[in-house]
Amino acid sequence: MSSSETVVDPDKVRLWSEDYEGHDVISTRTFGFWMYVLSDAMLFATLFAAYGVLSYPHSYYTGPTPAQFVAPWYTFVQTMALFLSVLVYGWAMASLKDGNKSGVINGLLGALVLGILFLALDIHDVMRLVAAGITPEVSGGLSAFYCLTQVHAAHIFAGLIWIIVMLWQVARKGFTEDVVGRLISLRMFWQFQAVMWVFIYVFVYLWGYMS
């Protein structure tokens, strides 16, 4: 810190920034969205904390435990659908790098179709369980199981709507600053769902199956 003893030449001091260009809009936006993603991760962490507390043997009351109803290879197919959807979205972003509009639209469409496949597999799985009388009302453990898996599915559903909106915006507006910023945010959101799915798949489905 300078003190009053230091003599500052008033002709040389810079009081106002001549060349300040303003903040980087896209970077600010992606950083803001990344913080949202992290707070969403905190939401999942809290759900995992709840799941951990509610996955003791007594948590399942008299109902079934995941060991009795999880089908690992079926859920692995779901995993691949989601990973592929994320990969295809990545290709859309690589096409964006070259300004290739049809590449971006094809990538988004591919991600959309694979995402719908993931969701359809999930809904089918839930219907199978419900038909067998395995519902969230049965026990605290099942409540936690459903909550964690279906909150993830809800995120996928929101992401699918977002992909549709972006398809429309890319087709309609082209690559404006807004659209490009949103495509990057959606990329993080979509990839983040894959990261969360790794935890859910391993710690809810697989671990539940083996205990």
Place this chain on the structure above:
Amino acid sequence: MSHGHVNPIDHPEVQMASRRGYMTGFILASVLMALATFLVSSHALPPFALLLAIMACAGFAVIAQVYFLLHIDISEHNIWNTVALVAFIPLFVITIGLTWWMFSQLYLRTMPMIPGMPGMH
């Protein structure tokens, strides 16, 4: 503001996209998940070793995804995202870890684990 309009596609956060990186992340994560699924469904290991093995699979898959897909590294344009993530990770551990510890201690004292109880196996 005498500058002309700049194409947003030239922004570094667009240009960092990489087909090869995304493919690498995809392959690594998929192989690790397939391995975990195989280990679990074939009961190839004793329970505790199995748990450690699938935890390792999950850990490496997540690291691969975070690095190759989400571009979490220390380059100039990603450093703040990395800083934010690093600030969050201890909190995830605290949230889950302390809660599990707290309740395992509570259950030790309040929930007698009777063999043959419904749901016990």
Place this chain on the structure above:
Amino acid sequence: MLVHVPGPWSPLLGRLALSEIPYKNLILAPLFVLIVLVGLALVGWITKRGLWGYLWREWFTTVDHKKLGIMYIFLGLVMLFRGFIDGLMIRTQQMLAVGPGDNGIKAMGAIHGYLTPFHFGQIYSAHGLIMILLAATPLLVGLMNIIVPLQIGARDMAFPYLNALGFWITAAGAALIMISLFVGDFSHNGWFGYAPIFEMSYSPGVGVDYWIWTLELIALGTTLGSINFLATVVKMRAPGMTWGRLPVFTWSAVSANIIALTSFPCLQVALALVGADRYLGTHFFTAGFGGNLMLYTNLFWLWGHPEVYFVILPAFGMLGEIIPTFSEKPLFGYVAMVLATFAIAGVSWIVWLHHFFTMGMGPYVSTEFSVATMLVGIPTGVKVFNWAFTMYRGRISYTAAMHWALGALFLLLIGGLTGMMLSIPAINYMVHNSVFVVAHFHMMLLCIVYAVFGAVIYWWPKVFGFRLNEAWGKIMFWLFSAGTALVFIPMFMLGFMGETRRLDWPFDPHWAGLFDVQEFGIAIYVLSVVSFVVLLFVSIRDRAKERVGADAWGTSRSLEWLTDSPVPFYNFAMVPEINARDEVAWRREHGFLDIRPDHYKAIHMPNNTPVALYIGATLFLLGFALTWRIWWLSGIALLATVALMIWRSAKGDPGYVISAEEIARLDREARQKMPVDGGDTVPVGGFAGGQIMAYSREVSDQDRSHRGPKSW
């Protein structure tokens, strides 16, 4: 899947029926009439003055961080008043109902005192919820909203529209808790909720549902706000504003918003799971069926304790600005102060169990959380010593703002030391859920209120261009402090005498005298509220005499004092280059303070938008419809919210550009209006920003070519 609700339900109105409106209640019915009359008078007055257009253009649709901050503070003060009235009713009930001889006022249906137990439960629940989440939080968020962008030399927040959205969602939460007064009931389970009493079997009414959706809305609004603050500080600092030069208030805002961003999701999950239990019939927190009721308490305090520091840290930041200004010295130990702030923020994450030491999880867990809780005392002590050393050998001027800041230090000391007592599990077991705990956390929260009043007085001239009346500020301070002493010293004593919290009927006649003292204290609090109104009235009446220039106090230090008072809507005519940690003090020392830029550059500004207000309204409807289980309305409100978001996203906001010539003209006019030595020009408009709409217009292609960052 859906839980069957007891009592009538219709597809059209859900659980809503005329019988849900408490028109026979001797307190609520007259209050309702009074509020309707006052509301009608207000609407009539606004219509007569033709102010609707002005309010709509300048306030309801604004995205200006200063105006949103003022609206946050206004909301916070209104809710502070509501929470205060709740507190007054609690105190009056306990004074009236004490001892076995009391038979209650039969005309009001009370068994003891004048309130029924159910009504009393709603009052203390609403009091806690409102004071923490709808008074303290909006007041602090409002002050951060106004000051943080100014302190870092930014034109606005990073996401102005998101800022408006955060405010209107918070306002929707406030509206929901207010409407619960007159339509149905509010929760009677305490502000943090007791499991499993909030389950459908034990609380079949709509009170708990109101509580859930109010909290969810506020949590959403605050999370959005925290993202905005962090992005602003990380990405929008003026050139030269390095991390080592960031003012302490901004540092405290950064740490507080990190806490908010990380902890509010826990609250959202905890409440959503309660909602799942009540609406979908799950068993997260039920006593049977494998649920775990302590899990709720755990998840709630997982948010709840970091939240405590979310509200206290900005208050510490305010003290860090007020005390150096009125001691005419730089803050002692800047680096230690910042580190202490982050140490508190970090430790805040590993102490939450001290809210339920009595759960029974054994010595190991208790020890960890006990030690962690004691650790909080170290950085807090560092802060107290830093403030003390800042004042040591300073030229202290005892202004009204300084009175409040010093008062806050005393309260912090009492609250902190009692907190240290409570961190010891052995003591905690003795006083758990006694009013000793209540008195302890009121000391801490009042420390925040003191800091906020100090900050309002301190930054008022920056926002409105004139100083508040010093004499009335001090009168209010002394009345408020007398009230604090008279209410809370007896409360500490009652805690040791064994009074548990939330008693609608304190049975021990020996407590009567202390309850009377507390009631007297509350009466003095009422006087301090009156003196606050007088303070505002007198100050606004005499504003011409108290008109100030940019540097309102003459000894201020940080960057917000560089720009004009009131702050123009573009904040800085030219973005300042930062040369020192206390930039304004540095410029004053070197005689640069009055130098204005000699040329200007065009400024890009965001347009106003009503979409944030609309989304607030649809989310309010969603909360209301879910509370009353009106499914069709919930669906419509949710769809409308999503549709509005997509519509706004498609429309975008290209903003508008103010040319360099226009900025030069505005700056010249501001300079002419600015009194050099407290002249007597009455500020035009008298609020932050002046007329904005004159510049807000559709963007042209020429504007488009003028925008965007260039130097990646």
